[in-house]
Amino acid sequence: MIKIIIDCFGGDHSPEANVEGALAAMTNMPDLHFILTGDEATLQNYLKTKSYDTSRLEIVHAPEVIGCDERPIDVIRLKKESSMIKAIRLLRDRDDINAMVSTGSTGALVAAALTRIGRVKGVIRPAFCPILPTMDGGIVGICDSGANVEVTPEHLRQFAIMSSLYMEKVYGIEKPRVALLNVGKEAEKGDEIRQKAHFLLSETPEIHFVGNMESRDLLSGNYDVVVCDGFSGNVLVKTTEGTALELLKKLKKDIYSRPIYKLGALLMKRMFMEEKEFMNYQNYGGSVLLGTSKTVVKGHGSSKATAVEKCIEQAYKMETSSLSAKMEEIIMKYEHYEY
């Protein structure tokens, strides 16, 4: 049995999308049990119209709501009765809860997870690893995409180990090709951190390091995971998503500009719909926080039920993949303290 706790009061479509996502996952995965955190009356009211196995779902009342302008540090200190912080504390304190899914504030979730949940032995910094579709129909992971703005070469090596294992164990990619995000492909490119990281990654036989990657090659299909600091990773993911969306908008506007274009587009309608679906982030779930002692998955703030269900699937796969044990085994080989 896997028990997942869902923070139901964060995100644009919460709590409906979060509850619907949980119910859908419950139908498809018979050994899944859920705890929903949030305003109990609202959740009960929504659930009373639904048909589900009540023995597999529990509600924990959490009346406080986190505002989008609240500082993460204030949230973890002062909003202890919010659905997110209550979920994090329950995840930490209860052995029967395996994982957590949230679509709430990223900053608050990172701060809470880093300070309230333990780490896999040897892991210095947990890191986010979202997935994007590549042009050859595959996927690429980006690690880190926002948990750590400041990094050291050793952090980057750990991100590489964690994300390579993640792509292998959760997505079934054999010998994932690991790249280091840089401003050029040559080993000596970039600042001192990137140069040292390149050396460390080259000296880590447990990963298949294929060298530096320039950001324009992210979706080429030549890489399975890209390692970077959280600041660059966040910019990379958002720029890629934004470019795709803006291109689609321009394409649509251009098609409507002339009747002959409209006619052509009509003939290609099916292909356009397929491409739109291919780029729809709702189909790719959320961003797993790698390196925490218990699984935390962050869904996009605008996640609908399908995306929440995908996040739950990711959490489920994380829990059934023995990822943490393998992560610890490899990371501890390179672990060193000054004392």
Next chain:
Amino acid sequence: MYEEVKTILARQLRIAPERVTLDAQIKRDLGADSVDILQLLMRLEDDYGITIPDQELAKFETVNDVVTFLDNLPK
């Protein structure tokens, strides 16, 4: 109090305890980053059952600043 702070910082920053001298700058000399500061803050608040105001936190530059703050807490 200094010994307690020294132990917390050395373990968190994975550095030799001898480096955690009273006049050491937490960021510059000990290499702490923003996540380390956040984790230190939460650790101190949990251990001592206190909430450290932002204006006090801003004053935490050296190890001695942290020790002095904790020494001055009401008993």
